[in-house]
Amino acid sequence: MVTVTLSRGTTSVEIPLLESGGSPLFSTDFGKPFANLHTSSGSVNPRVQDRWSSQINHTIIGKFTDNAFSKSIKLADLIKGDPAGQDLELSTPFADYPEPMLVAPQAANAGALSIDYPKGYSDYTTIQLQLSQISQSITAPDRQSGTPTASGNGPIELRANGNTVQLDTDISVSRSVGRPNDSMTKSQSDLGRYIYKHKVTADNFSISFQITDNIQSKLSTITNDIFRRKLGRTGITLDFNGLYDLGSFSVFPEGSAPIRYQRRAGYGEGQINLPTLDLRVIRETQ
Secondary structure, three states: OOOEEEEEEEEEEEEEEEOOOOOOOOOEEEOOOOOOOEOOOOOOOOEOOOOEEEEEEEEEEEEEOOOHHHHHHHHHHHOOOOOOOOEEEOOOOOOOOOOOEEEEEEOOOOOOOEEEEEEOOOOOOOEEEEEEOOOOEEOOOOOOOOOOOOOOOOOOOEEEEEEEEEOOOOOEEEEEEOOOOOEEEEOOEOOOOOOOOOOOEEEEEEEEEEEEEHHHHHHHHHHHHHHOOOOOOOOOEEEEOOOEEEEEEEEOOOOOOOOOOOOOOOOOOOOOOEEEEEEEEEEOOO
């Protein structure tokens, strides 16, 4: 099995590449975002001026099958966390890449890392990670952060306004993490510079599930008592109760349609599907 390693200081995560015949596991894109093509002249073809850095982005498709949940948490914290003076390094077994490479989460990408927790697995996650190769990083914020963890097997609970609802089984969960406020700048080196900014990061959960018992009560609690009411500064508590080794998060439904439920033809009144429940991790406010 081929693995790549992402590390910062003494913390490292080995990422086994997902094995699937013919599927790309490690992709690299080269670009020239800072080159100028002069298209307003009267010549048949444009002139070009290329005197700034290139851009190289790597996409990794991987999986964890041993201690999958704890490794996924460690990887998420590497991507979301401040560098504190220690840059990310990527090592690969491929001879055509330098060893190691200085990298950063793909700038302006709220989902530079995606983690999927498929249904029916007790120790398995799949990941997609997008990194930019850089010449150097600028600034080193050092805020404390980390994924809340817990022991247990669930169930996942939503709590707000004094109301609690347990999510039924047959649940799919995805987590996406990124630093959308960071930026890449041009340089006169071969690669650009990455600016870690002292601004908010992105940490989102997308949950899909079914309601098969106490349908009207649970649906009313979710839609009317939790999501419809004003939340003020407290947000919603999303508590995994140890499922996937995850603990309790303060979250908020982001966007114009973060929750959707469906009644499907042929299923009668005995089942409600909620294919979309999108929640962003927020700062805990007392």
